[in-house]
Amino acid sequence: MKLHLSHPSSICEGELQITGSKSETNRLLLLQALYPEIVIKNGSESDDSVAMRKALTSDSNLIDVHHAGTAMRFLTAYFAFQKGRNVVLTGSKRMQERPIKILVEALRSLGAKIEYQNLEGFPPLIIHGTDLHKNKVTLPAQVSSQYITALMLIAPRLENGLSITLEGKITSMPYLKMTQSLLESHGIEISFEGQIIEISPTQRVVSTAHSVESDWSSASYFFSIVALAKKAKIELQSFKPDSIQGDAGLMKIYENLGVVSRIHGATLVLEKKTIQHTVPIELDLTSMPDIAQTIAVSCFGLGIPCTLFGLHTLKIKETDRLVALKEELSKVGAKIEVTENSLHLSSGSNFIEGMSISTYNDHRMALAFAPLAIKTPLIIEDSGVVSKSYPTYWEDLKTLQFEIH
Numbered sequence: 001m002k003l004h005l006s007h008p009s010s011i012c013e014g015e016l017q018i019t020g021s022k023s024e025t026n027r028l029l030l031l032q033a034l035y036p037e038i039v040i041k042n043g044s045e046s047d048d049s050v051a052m053r054k055a056l057t058s059d060s061n062l063i064d065v066h067h068a069g070t071a072m073r074f075l076t077a078y079f080a081f082q083k084g085r086n087v088v089l090t091g092s093k094r095m096q097e098r099p100i101k102i103l104v105e106a107l108r109s110l111g112a113k114i115e116y117q118n119l120e121g122f123p124p125l126i127i128h129g130t131d132l133h134k135n136k137v138t139l140p141a142q143v144s145s146q147y148i149t150a151l152m153l154i155a156p157r158l159e160n161g162l163s164i165t166l167e168g169k170i171t172s173m174p175y176l177k178m179t180q181s182l183l184e185s186h187g188i189e190i191s192f193e194g195q196i197i198e199i200s201p202t203q204r205v206v207s208t209a210h211s212v213e214s215d216w217s218s219a220s221y222f223f224s225i226v227a228l229a230k231k232a233k234i235e236l237q238s239f240k241p242d243s244i245q246g247d248a249g250l251m252k253i254y255e256n257l258g259v260v261s262r263i264h265g266a267t268l269v270l271e272k273k274t275i276q277h278t279v280p281i282e283l284d285l286t287s288m289p290d291i292a293q294t295i296a297v298s299c300f301g302l303g304i305p306c307t308l309f310g311l312h313t314l315k316i317k318e319t320d321r322l323v324a325l326k327e328e329l330s331k332v333g334a335k336i337e338v339t340e341n342s343l344h345l346s347s348g349s350n351f352i353e354g355m356s357i358s359t360y361n362d363h364r365m366a367l368a369f370a371p372l373a374i375k376t377p378l379i380i381e382d383s384g385v386v387s388k389s390y391p392t393y394w395e396d397l398k399t400l401q402f403e404i405h
């Protein structure tokens with residue numbers, strides 16, 4: 001469904017409750033399947049998390065995660081050691097184009113029995129659950145942190161625990177630290193020194209209710225709205241000053257884009273400030289690549305040149321996000337160049353009104369471009385794609401006086 005977006009005043013004020021972190025929820029759902037005494041509060045209602053819940057409670061031998069990439073990776077590890085359980089793990093057409101060989105090879109080295117149904121290195125996977133007795137594995141660290149996290153999450157339930165050796169530059173380190181923090185919060189022994197992660201076998205964990213913090217990557221779109229608005233104050237609920245989410249780095253980044261932010265109690269308060277002197281933005285987003293689209297759109301809307309690098313993982317997401325960003329930002333008047341791992345946006349905001357933004361079946365394309373409607377009316381194609389991470393997004397924008405029809 002196409003949505004037409006505009007904003008009559010460029011003044012945004014309101015208070016919102018964002019869904020719980022998808023990243024945190026999906027980790028906890030897998031841990032809960034391994035340790036039923038864990039209770040989850042404020043969990044994400046995103047498509048990814050719904051897919052995880054459904055798969056973990058299903059007794060079917062065909063598990064379809066659709067577009068949920070996190071679920072595909074986490075469930076590959078989970079079903080690999082469910083002794084006696086045989087499943088075919090599949091997903092959407094795009095999911096069957098997203099590589100998973102690194103994780104499969106790592107699991108096979110531990111004794112897993114996994115086959116490819118069609119193309120070598122890609123889903124669907126045929127998984128024959130078995131005991132994994134080996135406790136040492138080595139894998140490249142620069143491709144996707146989710147491969148590593150999947151192994152970390154099942155490690156405490158393996159008979160001999162697990163020692164993971166990472167080769168190469170570690171990408172998305174905050175996501176690995178999030179996994180470490182969640183394991184430690186439930187009493188699981190883990191050490192992470194340099195390139196080696198060691199996790200001890202654990203039969204029972206501390207019985208606890210875990211309240212999931214709201215999602216910082218979802219908050220990024222409101223940082224963008226405040227940056228692009230003439231005047232704005234937005235309050236977002238259920239955030240923590242000592243967040244374990246890497247995307248909390250938004251607060252510092254957006255200071256240079258005209259957003260003052262602070263956490264008061266559990267409320268994240270965002271306010272517009274006037275930028276006296278704009279300077280080009282240059283950022284290494286290796287640790288938080290999911291916010292690259294948001295930052296690029298914000299910089300375009302403000303007429304601020306930016307160079308973003310460390311973006312190599314964007315090519316294996318729901319779409320090739322670098323190519324998609326170049327295509328769609330060019331439509332609305334941007335001068336942009338991309339490489340295999342970087343993006344350069346030149347200054348100059350010659351807005352082309354009323355353009356239709358393609359979303360490439362990628363939730364973050366729709367989510368990141370919508371705030372630009374403060375500056376110029378636009379159309380978002382296939383708007384329902386936001387349900388993958390933020391199902392109530394369009395309703396929340398309406399509370400901030402966006403006109404959507």
